[in-house]
Amino acid sequence: MTVHKINFYLGVLSQTADHQRLFSYMSALTLMQQVFMEIAPPQLAQHCALGGFSQRKLTICAPNGAIAAKLRQTMPSLLLKFQAKGYEVTAIRVAVQANSAYVKGSPAARPQIDQGGVESLHRLAADLPQSPLKEAVESLLKKACSDRRAG
Structure with a gap:
């Protein structure tokens, strides 16, 4: 109307x-x-x-x-x-x-990481020594998991 x-x-x-x-x-x-x-x-x-x-x-x-x-x-x-x-x-x-x-x-939607990608990132983070790269991968995983719960 x-x-x-x-x-x-x-x-x-x-x-x-x-x-x-x-x-x-x-x-x-x-x-x-x-x-x-x-x-x-x-x-x-x-x-x-x-x-x-x-x-x-x-x-x-x-x-x-x-x-x-x-x-x-x-x-x-x-x-x-x-x-x-x-x-x-x-x-x-x-x-x-x-x-x-x-x-x-419209503005582009933020890309989502699929389940296979999340699993690969978990394996990568587990294999990496403590470093800025490991922290970045863990931060990415945290965001990906919170996006999945919100969406």
């Missing part, structure tokens, strides 16, 4: 003169994001989002420098593909936004 109320509120808000430009801009940016997902290499597109489009300059946000570098290599073809789709894009800027919430829709 709440979603319907929010959608109704946003629909009414989008019709007001004060907010019409904002909603129009966001609608256009959403369509451009869909086009970007179609024309960009899938292994890059899934990690990126459009940051803005102003004065024919498009900003693409990448989560890290490696993806940004690969994206920069594809910029000439992206520019041509956007133009072929009817968008007046004359320049593309790639910005790195680490820890962004939009990457893949």
Whole structure:
């Protein structure tokens, strides 16, 4: 029920003169994001989002420098593909936004160690002499066991 109320509120808000430009801009940016997902290499597109489009300059946000570098290599073809789709894009800027919430829709879940891994780590810890490595393995095991009990 709440979603319907929010959608109704946003629909009414989008019709007001004060907010019409904002909603129009966001609608256009959403369509451009869909086009970007179609024309960009899938292994890059899934990690990126459009940051803005102003004065024919498009900003693409990448989560890290490696993806940004690969994206920069594809910029000439992206520019041509956007133009072929009817968008007046004359320049593309790639910005790195680490820890962004939009990457893949949700934050990554913390990896879990399966039972076989836990058993192997127990054997390893038992065989190691007292050392920082042994302490680190035991700490990892303690976290893995507490995660299993909580989950």
